[in-house]
Amino acid sequence: MKKWFPLLLVFMAVLTSLPGTAMAKPPYMTSYYDSNQASWFRIQPIYRPAGAISSDFGEPADLDIAADDRVYIADKKKDRIAVLNPDGTLLRTIGDAEGKGQLSGPEGVYVTPDNEVYVADSGNQRIAVFDGSGRFRKEYKKPDTPLLGTEHFVPVKLVVDRRGVMYIELNSSYQGLVRLNPKGEFMGYFGANKADQSMLNWLKKLVLNKEQLSKEKGALPKPITNVAIDPDGFVYTATAGGEGKGAIRKLNAGGVDAFKNKTLVNGHGIVDVAIDPEGFLYNIDLDSMSINLYDRSGEAMFEFGDIDKETQQYGVLGYPTGIGIDSDHAVWISDSGTNTVHKYVRTAFGSSALQALALYADGKYEESKPYWEAVYARNDMYNGTFQGLGKVFLHEDRNDEALSYMKAAFDTDGYSKAFWQIRMEWLQRHFVALVAGLVAVLLAVYFGYRFIRWTLRRRPLPASWKEPLAYIRNLGYVLIHPYEGFYKIKEARIPAWITISLLLLVIGIKLCRVYFTGFLFHPVDLSEVNLVKELGLFALPWVTWIIANYLVCSIKDGEGRFREVIQGSVYALSPYVFFSVPTILLSNIASLDEAVIIHALNTIMTVWLLAMLIVMTQVIHNFDFLETLKNSAISVFAILTIWMFGFIIFGLSYNLYDFFYELYKEVNIYH
Numbered sequence: 001m002k003k004w005f006p007l008l009l010v011f012m013a014v015l016t017s018l019p020g021t022a023m024a025k026p027p028y029m030t031s032y033y034d035s036n037q038a039s040w041f042r043i044q045p046i047y048r049p050a051g052a053i054s055s056d057f058g059e060p061a062d063l064d065i066a067a068d069d070r071v072y073i074a075d076k077k078k079d080r081i082a083v084l085n086p087d088g089t090l091l092r093t094i095g096d097a098e099g100k101g102q103l104s105g106p107e108g109v110y111v112t113p114d115n116e117v118y119v120a121d122s123g124n125q126r127i128a129v130f131d132g133s134g135r136f137r138k139e140y141k142k143p144d145t146p147l148l149g150t151e152h153f154v155p156v157k158l159v160v161d162r163r164g165v166m167y168i169e170l171n172s173s174y175q176g177l178v179r180l181n182p183k184g185e186f187m188g189y190f191g192a193n194k195a196d197q198s199m200l201n202w203l204k205k206l207v208l209n210k211e212q213l214s215k216e217k218g219a220l221p222k223p224i225t226n227v228a229i230d231p232d233g234f235v236y237t238a239t240a241g242g243e244g245k246g247a248i249r250k251l252n253a254g255g256v257d258a259f260k261n262k263t264l265v266n267g268h269g270i271v272d273v274a275i276d277p278e279g280f281l282y283n284i285d286l287d288s289m290s291i292n293l294y295d296r297s298g299e300a301m302f303e304f305g306d307i308d309k310e311t312q313q314y315g316v317l318g319y320p321t322g323i324g325i326d327s328d329h330a331v332w333i334s335d336s337g338t339n340t341v342h343k344y345v346r347t348a349f350g351s352s353a354l355q356a357l358a359l360y361a362d363g364k365y366e367e368s369k370p371y372w373e374a375v376y377a378r379n380d381m382y383n384g385t386f387q388g389l390g391k392v393f394l395h396e397d398r399n400d401e402a403l404s405y406m407k408a409a410f411d412t413d414g415y416s417k418a419f420w421q422i423r424m425e426w427l428q429r430h431f432v433a434l435v436a437g438l439v440a441v442l443l444a445v446y447f448g449y450r451f452i453r454w455t456l457r458r459r460p461l462p463a464s465w466k467e468p469l470a471y472i473r474n475l476g477y478v479l480i481h482p483y484e485g486f487y488k489i490k491e492a493r494i495p496a497w498i499t500i501s502l503l504l505l506v507i508g509i510k511l512c513r514v515y516f517t518g519f520l521f522h523p524v525d526l527s528e529v530n531l532v533k534e535l536g537l538f539a540l541p542w543v544t545w546i547i548a549n550y551l552v553c554s555i556k557d558g559e560g561r562f563r564e565v566i567q568g569s570v571y572a573l574s575p576y577v578f579f580s581v582p583t584i585l586l587s588n589i590a591s592l593d594e595a596v597i598i599h600a601l602n603t604i605m606t607v608w609l610l611a612m613l614i615v616m617t618q619v620i621h622n623f624d625f626l627e628t629l630k631n632s633a634i635s636v637f638a639i640l641t642i643w644m645f646g647f648i649i650f651g652l653s654y655n656l657y658d659f660f661y662e663l664y665k666e667v668n669i670y671h
Contacts, residue, residue, distance in 0.1 A: 281295075
């Protein structure tokens with residue numbers, strides 16, 4: 001045994017010295033946005049850190065990526081433009097030590113397809129232009145025009161279109177981008193944001209007179225934060241604030257926003273925007289502290305990365321200032337917090353997912369299929385996969401599979417198209433049987449009804465059943481003849497078991513609406529339905545209506561008793577009962593093309609229900625019509641007041657509970 005021991009030690013030493021498999025986990029989470037559910041969900045990384053280049057930066061304030069994938073960084077503190085090779089090595093710097101080519105605090109840089117370098121030379125209040133080798137060529141100072149007024153010409157960001165027209169963002173300017181032609185002549189302002197009209201400003205217009213309003217400061221538009229341009233000439237402006245509204249705008253030559261001032265998910269603290277070769281948008285957002293990807297219409301797709309001002313961790317941003325995308329889809333970010341330039345590259349999963357999404361956006365469903373399958377092999381929980389493959393199956397006329405995948409993705413539009421095809425094929429095969437079945441059902445109902453009436457004439461029900469059945473039938477009668485129906489209810493002592501039975505019927509209808517409404521009109525995962533919450537939210541308005549109606553109408557000399565208000569409010573739910581049955585049935589056989597029928601039924605049901613409650617109030621309390629409307633409005637106000645006090649009491653009770661619970665935990669910890 002002893003002679004084997006040294007050999008065992010040698011074997012263990014060799015084994016421990018062998019290189020292991022590197023498992024690098026990014027220091028941040030990655031999520032995808034499911035627009036069908038309006039929620040973010042965790043997913044494996046689509047981008048991973050691939051470098052943090054320092055190159056002795058002083059303060060990287062902006063970056064741009066040229067057509068040859070060289071990265072140009074505006075170093076504000078060192079008064080230079082640093083040029084990096086695609087591998088991150090420093091190629092050269094732009095900016096002379098003295099003379100016309102000397103820069104002062106540059107904050108923006110843009111490289112044209114011809115490799116002309118335009119610099120927002122903020123300290124010198126000009127635009128400086130250099131050629132591809134870094135030689136100074138010309139400068140643009142403030143144009144000699146009264147239209148700029150007293151505004152300081154301090155450019156901080158810029159882009160240049162194919163005609164040589166410059167779109168310049170001035171420091172803290174709310175008037176939009178300044179446009180200069182290649183001669184440096186002023187062409188006007190471009191793309192200014194709209195001023196937000198707050199509720200306070202609206203109230204001031206109602207209350208103050210003209211003289212007082214003239215002394216008020218007008219609401220100013222938010223200044224543009226950054227600017228980018230795509231190969232098609234669309235100018236993209238980034239604007240922080242406004243809860244993401246108009247955070248990214250896609251402006252054509254006429255200044256019209258293709259995104260129509262839409263609210264951007266994760267766009268409240270936007271820093272910069274970039275466009276990749278497929279037309280997808282990327283931004284950095286200080287509010288969500290992430291890098292975000294959007295499709296061509298500005299719909300959120302993914303978020304990744306992290307921002308931490310105190311960071312010293314590889315792959316985590318300190319204070320990002322600019323973003324760019326190269327031809328290999330690598331993301332480059334200038335970071336003045338860590339004085340580095342970060343590089344992120346796509347993972348294998350990210351490459352497959354984003355390529356699939358690009359082909360999907362182009363309508364190339366067949367070409368996207370292998371990429372979707374590659375994504376599915378790595379992650380069978382990503383909803384985008386189900387949506388993409390569902391579209392492929394729909395294109396291949398595999399409608400049953402498309403239906404299943406679209407349902408998994410909660411894609412109602414795709415589901416409706418697949419369902420419509422399946423329904424049409426089914427009708428073509430079973431049309432005769434369907435007509436025969438409908439005729440048989442109608443005949444069964446007709447003759448069944450006549451048979452029941454004939455039977456009841458020969459063998460009448462016991463006299464004790466007459467009154468309860470009359471109360472039950474009144475649920476349908478009050479729907480068509482509300483005044484006569486509620487007069488029958490008034491002062492009638494309806495047995496409690498009938499009232500409870502009718503309430504149970506309404507609850508049963510509600511449960512049927514939750515669990516049996518067609519997917520197109522109720523796109524939820526039934527296994528995640530919170531039944532207590534659903535029933536609570538359904539019952540709360542009805543219960544508070546009874547309380548508020550009785551209290552208000554009693555004060556206003558209403559004749560109705562509490563029992564009568566309860567009975568009347570139960571019978572007032574009859575539209576909900578009778579309209580829900582056809583609505584549920586139709587929701588399972590209609591596509592979105594026939595959604596107007598479902599919406600019309602629901603609208604009629606709601607209006608009818610409100611009318612029933614008003615009629616009930618008038619009859620039960622013996623009001624005239626105007627008194628009924630006035631007291632009903634007061635009842636609604638009382639309902640809101642009850643809810644407000646309930647919310648306050650709940651909040652205070654929760655805080656009290658939380659206080660004693662924390663106190664209990666502290667006592668247990670220290671003892």
